[in-house]
Amino acid sequence: MTVSERHAPHRDAILGLLAATDRFRSASEVHVELLRRGSRAGMTTVYRVLHQLAEAGELDVVVLGDGARRYRRCGPAAHDHLTCRRCGRTVELPTGWIHDWAQTVADRHGFRDVDTVLQLSGVCRRCAVSAAGGQQRSMAHGKQADTH
Known part of the structure; x- marks a missing residue:
């Protein structure tokens, strides 16, 4: 089983969460919201999945003044x-x-x-x-x- 297959439920949850907002969100914000929704994803998993999705072109990434990377699902x-x-x-x-x-x-x-x-x-x-x-x-x- 690949990392991507193992994290598919988390990937789907993250994509759904980010598709429902017009805001860029930090990994911490994504993690907190996933926990609020009942997910058991750890912070390391959230970072890994966000990175994979960004590398695959599924998410856009910005770095604002505080240096934190933020993620968003954008149009094609x-x-x-x-x-x-x-x-x-x-x-x-x-x-x-x-x-x-x-x-x-x-x-x-x-x-x-x-x-x-x-x-x-x-x-x-x-x-x-x-x-x-x-x-x-x-x-x-x-x-x-x-x-x-």
């Missing part, structure tokens, strides 16, 4: 990602013009066989509004404290 068309640094929400971006531009730059400098990976990150509207609301509450509490 070529794309890049715009990912929220706070909640992990992700939007797929069409890549045609980006790759055309990269090839033009490469040609200009005599490079061939160019690979491009564009990874954009920022803070989504929902997280920005949530953070702004928290700042307003903090400021209001600070003003109250100053007036007493």
Whole structure:
């Protein structure tokens, strides 16, 4: 029995979990959710299966500012990602013009066989509004404290 066959139930559970979200998730987040759903997969198994799925092109991988790899089930068309640094929400971006531009730059400098990976990150509207609301509450509490 191969590793892939042995982990098929875990593979299917991970693919199902990631297909149901528009967020990239860390291995730890995947593991916790699998346990919540009744799986008995260990953390090592989760890492191994995520790695195999990414290598097979079943999952996309991004590395955000904290250095942690995050995984997501994406559509089959070529794309890049715009990912929220706070909640992990992700939007797929069409890549045609980006790759055309990269090839033009490469040609200009005599490079061939160019690979491009564009990874954009920022803070989504929902997280920005949530953070702004928290700042307003903090400021209001600070003003109250100053007036007493």
